[in-house]
Amino acid sequence: MEKTAKCCCGSCIVKVKTDPVIHGVCHCNNCKKRTGSAFGISAYFKASEVELLSGHYHQYLLENEQGKQQRYFCSSCGTTLYWKAEIFNDLIGIAGGCFVDNPLPAPAFSSMNDNQCHWLSLADNIKLSFSQKDILN
Numbered sequence: 405m406e407k408t409a410k411c412c413c414g415s416c417i418v419k420v421k422t423d424p425v426i427h428g429v430c431h432c433n434n435c436k437k438r439t440g441s442a443f444g445i446s447a448y449f450k451a452s453e454v455e456l457l458s459g460h461y462h463q464y465l466l467e468n469e470q471g472k473q474q475r476y477f478c479s480s481c482g483t484t485l486y487w488k489a490e491i492f493n494d495l496i497g498i499a500g501g502c503f504v505d506n507p508l509p510a511p512a513f514s515s516m517n518d519n520q521c522h523w524l525s526l527a528d529n530i531k532l533s534f535s536q537k538d539i540l541n
């Protein structure tokens with residue numbers, strides 16, 4: 405089922421044709437900073453299923469212990485809408501929280517759980533996974 409993700413100002417719109425192939429929340433400090441929230445929702449789709457509909461993006465390269473990631477954010481409002489991670493090279497990551505008009509299903513896993521905010525609890529059926537490599541297995 406088609407869904408669209410939008411930035412805060414609405415000028416950047418990304419359309420996907422399927423559900424994500426990898427879909428999880430991440431409690432790492434970088435996801436907290438990227439979203440300004442308690443965790444990030446990372447939804448990875450096959451690149452061939454993602455269509456950039458509109459908007460003007462700026463980008464930056466993030467490099468950390470999980471590898472390199474090129475991030476694309478709206479040049480007007482600053483929302484990071486999507487990214488390309490070196491370890492998932494035929495996938496595009498989209499910020500799951502940006503699917504507000506037609507939300508994604510519940511995420512399948514939770515990663516970097518040692519860094520989860522102490523006041524936060526998630527549903528019991530979300531699998532705990534401790535690294536991005538675990539997610540792929």
Ligand SMILES: [Zn+2]
Pocket residue numbers: 411412413414415416478479480481482483
């Ligand atoms: Zn925007």
Ligand SMILES: [Zn+2]
Pocket residue numbers: 430431432433434435436444516
């Ligand atoms: Zn993270």
